[in-house]
Amino acid sequence: VWHGHYVRYFEDGRESFGQKFGLSYLDFFNNGVVVPVVHIxxxxxxxxxxxxxxxxxxxxxxxxxxxxxxRYRLTTMSGELVATGASTQVFLGKDDFILQLVNPTFFGEWKQQMGL
Structure with a gap:
């Protein structure tokens, strides 16, 4: 498998995490922010x-x-480690793309709900 697909698997993991825990890309967008990856x-x-x-x-x-x-771990279905990784995303205003220096209110509420 081409090595570039591994980053796509990380994205799939983020999307799945967001769907499971109420933190999808659409949740961010509907709350006025976009979350681009700035480091991987x-x-x-x-x-x-x-x-x-x-x-x-x-x-x-x-x-x-x-x-x-x-943080990510890719394994085969038998548990053999294939890759590890990490990513960082920032908050930008969805209309002006200005970097948000404080956590959006809804995200702070989500963190509190999750006990973080």
Whole structure:
């Protein structure tokens, strides 16, 4: 599998996390912000072979700063580690794309609901 797909798997993990925990891209958009990725890391451990299924483990990393941070583990269905990674996203106003230096209100409420 082409190595660039691994970053797409990270995105799939973020989207799944958002759907499961009420923090989807649409939730951000409906609350006036967009959340572009500004940094991503991927450490390749072994190639994923064509036709091989991958499991994406996505972990939200709490921070006081106005940003989203996630950590990822890609494994085969048998549990063999394929890659690890991390990403950082920032908050921009959806209409003006101005960097938001404080957490949006709804995100602060979400963190409180989650006990973070």
């Amino acid at each position: 890391d991927c450490d390749y451990k072994r190639p994923l072979r064509y036709g091989e299924s991958v499991y994406v483990e996505t972990e939200y990393l709490p921070t006081e700063a106005a940003k989203l941070q996630f």
